Amino acid sequence: MFLIRPSTSSPLNSSAHFVPPRPLPRPVRGKMLLLRSHRLLSSTSAFLSSYKAAIKTSRLAPLGLRAMAAYSAAAASPSRLLLRQLFEKESSTYTYLLADLAHPDKPAVLVDPVDKTVDRDTNLVKELGLKLIYAMNTHVHADHVTGTGLIKKKMPGVKSVISKASTAQADHLVDHADKIYFGGLFLEVRATPGHTVGCVTYVTGDGPDQPHPRIAFTGDTLLIHGCGRTDFQFTENYSRPSQIFTLPKDTLIYPAHDYKGFTVSTVGEELLYNPRLTKDEETFKSIMEDLKLTYPKMIDIAVPANMACGLQDATTKS
Amino acid sequence: MFLIRPSTSSPLNSSAHFVPPRPLPRPVRGKMLLLRSHRLLSSTSAFLSSYKAAIKTSRLAPLGLRAMAAYSAAAASPSRLLLRQLFEKESSTYTYLLADLAHPDKPAVLVDPVDKTVDRDTNLVKELGLKLIYAMNTHVHADHVTGTGLIKKKMPGVKSVISKASTAQADHLVDHADKIYFGGLFLEVRATPGHTVGCVTYVTGDGPDQPHPRIAFTGDTLLIHGCGRTDFQFTENYSRPSQIFTLPKDTLIYPAHDYKGFTVSTVGEELLYNPRLTKDEETFKSIMEDLKLTYPKMIDIAVPANMACGLQDATTKS
Numbered sequence: 336m337f338l339i340r341p342s343t344s345s346p347l348n349s350s351a352h353f354v355p356p357r358p359l360p361r362p363v364r365g366k367m368l369l370l371r372s373h374r375l376l377s378s379t380s381a382f383l384s385s386y387k388a389a390i391k392t393s394r395l396a397p398l399g400l401r402a403m404a405a406y407s408a409a410a411a412s413p414s415r416l417l418l419r420q421l422f423e424k425e426s427s428t429y430t431y432l433l434a435d436l437a438h439p440d441k442p443a444v445l446v447d448p449v450d451k452t453v454d455r456d457t458n459l460v461k462e463l464g465l466k467l468i469y470a471m472n473t474h475v476h477a478d479h480v481t482g483t484g485l486i487k488k489k490m491p492g493v494k495s496v497i498s499k500a501s502t503a504q505a506d507h508l509v510d511h512a513d514k515i516y517f518g519g520l521f522l523e524v525r526a527t528p529g530h531t532v533g534c535v536t537y538v539t540g541d542g543p544d545q546p547h548p549r550i551a552f553t554g555d556t557l558l559i560h561g562c563g564r565t566d567f568q569f570t571e572n573y574s575r576p577s578q579i580f581t582l583p584k585d586t587l588i589y590p591a592h593d594y595k596g597f598t599v600s601t602v603g604e605e606l607l608y609n610p611r612l613t614k615d616e617e618t619f620k621s622i623m624e625d626l627k628l629t630y631p632k633m634i635d636i637a638v639p640a641n642m643a644c645g646l647q648d649a650t651t652k653s
Numbered sequence: 654m655f656l657i658r659p660s661t662s663s664p665l666n667s668s669a670h671f672v673p674p675r676p677l678p679r680p681v682r683g684k685m686l687l688l689r690s691h692r693l694l695s696s697t698s699a700f701l702s703s704y705k706a707a708i709k710t711s712r713l714a715p716l717g718l719r720a721m722a723a724y725s726a727a728a729a730s731p732s733r734l735l736l737r738q739l740f741e742k743e744s745s746t747y748t749y750l751l752a753d754l755a756h757p758d759k760p761a762v763l764v765d766p767v768d769k770t771v772d773r774d775t776n777l778v779k780e781l782g783l784k785l786i787y788a789m790n791t792h793v794h795a796d797h798v799t800g801t802g803l804i805k806k807k808m809p810g811v812k813s814v815i816s817k818a819s820t821a822q823a824d825h826l827v828d829h830a831d832k833i834y835f836g837g838l839f840l841e842v843r844a845t846p847g848h849t850v851g852c853v854t855y856v857t858g859d860g861p862d863q864p865h866p867r868i869a870f871t872g873d874t875l876l877i878h879g880c881g882r883t884d885f886q887f888t889e890n891y892s893r894p895s896q897i898f899t900l901p902k903d904t905l906i907y908p909a910h911d912y913k914g915f916t917v918s919t920v921g922e923e924l925l926y927n928p929r930l931t932k933d934e935e936t937f938k939s940i941m942e943d944l945k946l947t948y949p950k951m952i953d954i955a956v957p958a959n960m961a962c963g964l965q966d967a968t969t970k971s
Binding site for chain 1: 738739740745780781922
C-alpha cells in the first residue's frame, strides 16, 4: 500500500489537535426587528411598476477587496435532516429540498423551486420517498417563474408559502418570527428586506433536535460574497443584516443564486469577506446605487406570475 | 407566533420515531480488484488517437425508467472535514475542496480543478486559511483543461496526483488501494475504469476518525443517474461497478459533472435508480453503444494538456 503523507501531517497524532466547535452566541430573542416603514404594494401592477421605476435610476460599483484573513467552517448537517441543493442553470437559481427523515412520513419542503425544474424536483421527492408539504419562496423573484403553482398541480395537498410583506398570493402568508414545521424540524422566518420589501430568510431551528450548525436559506438578501440588487424596492438598514449576521458564525449560508459556482458559505465568512454587506449603510447605499444594472429580461413575465406563486396557480384560481 | 404544522406531524412526539442509522456492510478488504487487462497507452498522441477512433464507432439509447421505490439518506459530513463543492458552468464540472480542520495546518486537497476557475479556488483556499497540498484528478478529462498546472504555479509546493493507469504525468502516480493523506484524514484510491482506463474514485477513509457517512468522488465513472461515455477506452466489467456499489448505501456520491442541477446522490439511490449502471454487462454495453454521442469539442485541446496535468505544467517542464 502506497502512502502519501505531507511532511507536516501525522495521522496518528493529528486528532490531538482537534478542537470541538465552541458554543457561539445566539441572536437575542425579543430583539428581532419586525418589518417597518415599508410601502406595501397592494397589486401586481403596482409592484411591477415600482421595480421598473427603480431600475431606471440605478447605476456599477467596484467589488470591495476581499480580506485574506482566515476563517474556516465545515459543511455539515446531521443525519435527521435531509438537505439537497439543486441548481437551475439558466437563472443560476438554487432550489433546496429539506425533509425530516426521523418522522415516519418524511415530511419535506422545497425552498425557491423554479418552474423549469419542477419535474426534476418532484421526481426526486418521489424517489426519496418524501411527502412534500410546502413549496416556499424567499421572495417574489424577478428572474424566473417560481415552480410553486406547477408543484401544487402535480402534487395536490402541497401548500404554497411566502411572506405577508411580499403582498403576493399563497396558501400561507408568513410573518417574521413564525415557525414553519415539517415533522419535528422547523424553519424560522426572519424578515430580511432589502432586495425586495418582502424578502425573508428561512433559518433552521435552534434546539437539541434541530440541525447543528444552523442553516440559513437567505434568498437574494445575502449571496455568497454579494447580495441581490436593491434597485427594486430599496429599504433602509439593509447593510450588516442583523437577522443573518447575529446567527452563530458556523451557520451555513445557502443562497438563492450563485453566478461563480460557489454552493455554500457561512456567516463567519460573510462577516469577513462580503464586499457589500459588511459596509456601513452609507457606503453600502453608494455601492448599490453605482451598480448600473441592466433591466432584468424575465421581470415582466416573472413578477406578475410570482405574485400569484406561479402562473399555473393564477390560472387555476382565476 | 404563527405556527404552520402539517396535520401528520407533531414536533413534540416525532423524535420518538427517530431511527438512528444502522451500521451497513463494508466492502470486503483484500477482495478489491486491481487494475487488469488494460491496454496502457504510453504517449499523449496514442491516448488521443484511441479516443478519436473509438468515438467514430459510437451510436442514443433511451434512458431506463427510474423505479419509484423509496430510499432516503441525509447529506452529512462531520465537523472535522471541510467539504466545499464548486461548479464550473461551461463544462458543468464539479471541483471539490476538502480539508482536515482538526489539523493545525488545515491541509487541503482539490479534486478535479478546472483551469478557468483556478483563481476562484485558490482564493477560497486562502480565505479559509487552508494549506493546499494536492491537486488531484480522477482521470484525464476530455471536456476541460485541468487546473492542476496553474495551481502548481500559483501555489508552489502543491503536488499533482493522478492514477498510474492514466499514463499521464503528475508528481504522484497512484494505484488502486493507495491512501492519500491530508492531515489525519485520507482518501482511498479505487480503480474504476470504464470511462477511461485510468479512472479512479477517491473515497473518504473508513475508521472512527474519518467522515461518516463515507464520501465517494466518482469522477465520470458514476454520474447521478448516469455515467460517463464509454466510447473513449471501453473496458469490460464497467456495469455494476463493485468498487462503488459495495460501499455502504449511505455513502455520498459526488460526481465530476452534473447536467441537470443535481449536486449529490448516494450509493443506495444509484443502486435503485441509475438507469445504466444497474444493468447487466450486455444491456449496459448495448445502451452505451447506442448513445450516438458527438465528438467532444474540447478533446483536442483538453486531452494533450491533461496528459501533462494541465498545459501550464507542461510548459514549465519543457
